[in-house]
Amino acid sequence: MGFDTETAVAWIDTAATVVKADEARLTALDAAIGDGDHGANLVRGLTAAVAGIAEKEPSTPGEVLVVAGRGIVAKTGGASGPLYGSALRRAGKALGDTTDADAVQLGAALEAMLTAIVELGSAAEGDKTMVDALGPAVRAFNDLAADGASLPAAALAAADAAEAGLAATIPLQARKGRASYLGPRSVGHEDPGAASTALLLRALAEVTA
Ligand code: ADP
Ligand code: MG
Ligand code: MG
Numbered sequence: 425m426g427f428d429t430e431t432a433v434a435w436i437d438t439a440a441t442v443v444k445a446d447e448a449r450l451t452a453l454d455a456a457i458g459d460g461d462h463g464a465n466l467v468r469g470l471t472a473a474v475a476g477i478a479e480k481e482p483s484t485p486g487e488v489l490v491v492a493g494r495g496i497v498a499k500t501g502g503a504s505g506p507l508y509g510s511a512l513r514r515a516g517k518a519l520g521d522t523t524d525a526d527a528v529q530l531g532a533a534l535e536a537m538l539t540a541i542v543e544l545g546s547a548a549e550g551d552k553t554m555v556d557a558l559g560p561a562v563r564a565f566n567d568l569a570a571d572g573a574s575l576p577a578a579a580l581a582a583a584d585a586a587e588a589g590l591a592a593t594i595p596l597q598a599r600k601g602r603a604s605y606l607g608p609r610s611v612g613h614e615d616p617g618a619a620s621t622a623l624l625l626r627a628l629a630e631v632t633a
Pocket of ligand 1: 454458459460461462465466501502503504505507541544545546547552553554555600601602615616617618
């Protein structure tokens with residue numbers, strides 16, 4: 425079994441649960457180098473995503489991600505809402521009408537997420553944003569998928585790479601988003617968006633395991 429409708433729904437549900445459980449930590453990270461709303465923003469967005477899925481009852485994994493992305497764009501404030509929302513919509517579109525995506529197909533969808541975020545936010549790796557977690561995660565996933573690894577193995581490697589990418593944001597100075605207003609004072613903290621991206625990738629690894 426690959427990434428089917430049920431797994432896609434489980435991903436968004438699990439993401440909502442873990443982000444809720446870690447809301448205070450995400451908020452504290454954003455309070456240090458931003459405006460302290462990242463936890464609340466994402467809880468609101470993912471709650472809307474879960475509600476949208478319950479209402480629309482999507483029948484493919486691609487549709488699940490498109491519906492979730494729409495909910496997030498509609499309900500999430502801040503920079504992260506449009507970024508995550510567009511990313512999920514783009515990932516859903518990349519899956520097309522497949523009912524059960526394999527590792528290569530899911531890897532292409534994750535690549536589409538990254539492309540959407542980079543197009544919208546124009547952050548490069550090293551700018552201390554969610555791209556510092558998602559970029560390495562997508563590379564790790566696709567390297568393994570290209571070698572014929574299973575979807576759970578690729579997802580596990582992606583989650584590990586996202587967490588390593590998150591840790592690597594600590595010494596960086598932010599060059600995008602609110603944290604960039606702090607200049608050198610943004611050094612020494614994890615980026616909140618990279619932290620939430622790491623949670624999303626860990627949730628993906630859990631539901632595909
Ligand atoms: P806001 O900063 O508007 O309050 P959030 O607190 O919800 O929005 O999200 C902040 C996170 O969004 C940052 O930690 C960073 O990871 C991400 N972010 C901000 N701007 C960009 C950008 N241009 N490209 C990619 N990610 C960004
Ligand atoms: Mg914020
Ligand atoms: Mg804000």
